[in-house]
Structure formats: structure tokens, C-alpha cells
Amino acid sequence: MRTQTINRLAASVATSVFCVGAAVADGHVDRTGWPESFTVGTASQGGTYFAYGSGWANLVADELGISGGGEVTGGPMQNMALVHTGDAAFGMTTMGPAAESIAGTNPIAPGLPMTNACAMFPMYQTPFSVTALSSSGITSISEIPAGARIGFGPAGSTSDTYFPRMMETLGVDFERRNGGWSDLGGQLQDGLLDVIAFAAGVPVPAVSQLEVQTDVNIIEFTEEEQATILDAFPVSEFEIGADVYTTLEAPARSVSMWNFAIANCDLPASFVNAVVDVVMSDNERMVNIHRAAASTLPENWDKNNGVLPWHPGAAQWFIENAGADIPADQIHGN
Structure with a gap:
């Protein structure tokens, strides 16, 4: 029929x-x-x-x-x-x-x-990924300090809509900042932000540009963090391939949205x-x-x-x- x-x-x-x-x-x-x-x-x-x-x-x-x-x-x-x-x-x-x-x-x-x-x-698929300067010492979600200034992208974007909720679900305390990806990348490099939380197709141009200019940490979710997010949000499992960014030496665990x-x-x-x-x-x-x-x-x-x-x-x-x-x-x- x-x-x-x-x-x-x-x-x-x-x-x-x-x-x-x-x-x-x-x-x-x-x-x-x-x-x-x-x-x-x-x-x-x-x-x-x-x-x-x-x-x-x-x-x-x-x-x-x-x-x-x-x-x-x-x-x-x-x-x-x-x-x-x-x-x-x-x-x-x-x-x-x-x-x-x-x-x-x-x-x-x-x-x-x-x-x-x-x-x-x-x-x-849009992976959700977190980036910080290597000089910050932040290598995991749990190491993001209380009150960290996190750039979530333009107001109303997929990243701004869902990533703050994800961070709250994972127990992160933060100050929410918005802006275009290029601007946020520049603010991270200038020390005006502690972390940028991207929801964008990879490679994200702003992250690729940061890699050329400075040392960065691309932070993956732990298995437990990934499971928590999968249970709470309309997302799927995802891995950011090791070949996507020069910074990565192995695939990075993430979640994504189509x-x-x-x-x-x-x-x-x-x-x-x-x-x-x-x-x-x-x-x-x-x-x-x-x-x-x-x-x-x-x-x-x-x-x-x-x-x-x-x-x-x-x-x-x-x-x-x-x-x-x-x-x-x-x-x-x-």
C-alpha cells in the first residue's frame, strides 16, 4: 500500500x-x-x-x-x-x-x-565539542573551573540552545557568553574566555585557525559524560576523527545532532x-x-x-x- x-x-x-x-x-x-x-x-x-x-x-x-x-x-x-x-x-x-x-x-x-x-x-552531523587553550591546563570537562567564561556561539544557535543545558547537566558552573565563532575564537586566544563550546560541523574553521596560531586542547567527553548527555538530549554518539584536527592524536568522544x-x-x-x-x-x-x-x-x-x-x-x-x-x-x- x-x-x-x-x-x-x-x-x-x-x-x-x-x-x-x-x-x-x-x-x-x-x-x-x-x-x-x-x-x-x-x-x-x-x-x-x-x-x-x-x-x-x-x-x-x-x-x-x-x-x-x-x-x-x-x-x-x-x-x-x-x-x-x-x-x-x-x-x-x-x-x-x-x-x-x-x-x-x-x-x-x-x-x-x-x-x-x-x-x-x-x-x-553537528558534533558538540569543547576547546580550551593548552596554557589553561583544562583537559577535561571536570577540570573546567567554577565561574568559567564559556563562549556558546551566537544567541539562539544550536550550540547556544543545547550546550549550556548539557554543561549544567554535567555539573559545570559557568558564565554564559555569546558571539560569532570567529569572535569567540579570538576572545579565547586573548584570554577573555576560558572555554569555547562548539556545536558545528567539523572541522570548525575557527578551531582550525586557532590550531595554527596557538596550542589548544580539544576536550572529549568521558564515557559517563557521553551516556548522561545521550540520555537527556536528542543527540547521537559521535567520534571526531583523529585526522580532523592536527591537535588530535586519537578520535575524540562526542555527541552529535543531524x-x-x-x-x-x-x-x-x-x-x-x-x-x-x-x-x-x-x-x-x-x-x-x-x-x-x-x-x-x-x-x-x-x-x-x-x-x-x-x-x-x-x-x-x-x-x-x-x-x-x-x-x-x-x-x-x-
Whole structure:
């Protein structure tokens, strides 16, 4: 029954989407209703969202011949709001903020269910990691001193939303600081912060830059700390590979949250299908934009886990190209 439903959906969406990958290349795709330009909501400069998002925005703009680019934002929570209202065509979010936004608990607009932001494609996992200067002597979470000044990223970001709660759960006493990743990295180096707590795809540009300029400690969670966080938050086990940072001599134990690209649900199906095709059809090209894109693979479509409604154009692509088993009631408009 589900296969029949999906086949009917595929047939209906296909009326407006003509094997877009080939058609775009030939210039024959129906571009009715396509915008003349688009923006992708990312996050602050110096973070993975900005590098990754600006990269795929430029790639899509070049491939489809439409003006577009990344826009600096406050991160996943604000991106959900911008895409929901249509102020940004596309954005990027993590599953935690996405679920909160759909439930109407996004702090940007409390009580407003942001149901007009649709899933477009899986990006990568966001690991939660802690960095301190080697000169601080901090080598573990338990060694973070009481009252430590911790930078958690931009206000409202995934990091700022969840990392303070994680630290409190682990018994850390701290002063909360916010700012862009590049700024926080500079403040750590200047001694204005004791620790920075990143939730961002690895390698985080700001951490890579710090490694070049000074000695840092990339602090992993103990097995017990990891288990505590897994029990309390919507995250998964994760290891930061030893090859990600020159500082690491072995994999670092962490936790992570999946990220998805999102689209305003009212965008034409043919347009979103074409964008997804550009991003998902050549992973090597995406990895050249950012190494975190190694996980930007068609088979990861299921990491949405029913949190976000699928955009019909995106659902069509994954059904046809990844054998995605997306229930019709999880696709916007059905």
C-alpha cells in the first residue's frame, strides 16, 4: 500500500518536475514560478554553517543560472523563522531546533508553529565539542573551573540552545557568553574566555585557525559524560576523527545532532527538485566545499525522522534517486 502511495505521489509531482537533473542541463526544465534570486540562511562567519551554506548556494547559483548566496544569520532557530516566513528561500537547521520550531516553542516567535519550512536534503552531523587553550591546563570537562567564561556561539544557535543545558547537566558552573565563532575564537586566544563550546560541523574553521596560531586542547567527553548527555538530549554518539584536527592524536568522544537544509514550502517543486539535484548528485564537489559534506549523501534522507515535512520537489528527488520510503502524510500539501 505504501509503495502504491509513493508511486502515485511520484507521478503527481512529476507533472511539474521533468527528470530535472538532465532537463536543467539541457535548459528544458519548466521554470514557471522560479525566483530570480535566492538566499540561504547560514549562521555567523567562522562557523561551518556559513562556509558550507555559502558554498552550496554559490554552486546552485552557478549551475542553475540564478543569482544566489549565503546570508549571515543567528543560526538554526532564526533560519527556521526566515524560511517559514519566506524571508529566505532556503536555510539550514538542526533537528532539535527544527522540532522546537514546528512545535511553536522557537524563542524568536513563541507560540507560532513554523510549519512552512520543509525538509530539502540531509547535510551532516553537528558534533558538540569543547576547546580550551593548552596554557589553561583544562583537559577535561571536570577540570573546567567554577565561574568559567564559556563562549556558546551566537544567541539562539544550536550550540547556544543545547550546550549550556548539557554543561549544567554535567555539573559545570559557568558564565554564559555569546558571539560569532570567529569572535569567540579570538576572545579565547586573548584570554577573555576560558572555554569555547562548539556545536558545528567539523572541522570548525575557527578551531582550525586557532590550531595554527596557538596550542589548544580539544576536550572529549568521558564515557559517563557521553551516556548522561545521550540520555537527556536528542543527540547521537559521535567520534571526531583523529585526522580532523592536527591537535588530535586519537578520535575524540562526542555527541552529535543531524542537520538538514530547508526550503520554504511554497517554492515551486521543479525549482527545489533542481536545487536538490545539484547538491546531491555530486558528493565530491560538495566535499570540496567543506569536508563535513562527506555525510551529504542520498541514503541519509531518513535522518529527518519525520521531524520536518518534506518539500514535494525534494521528496520526488529522494523517491526517484535514493529509493526513499517517504510516507505521503510526511510530504507538505498531502
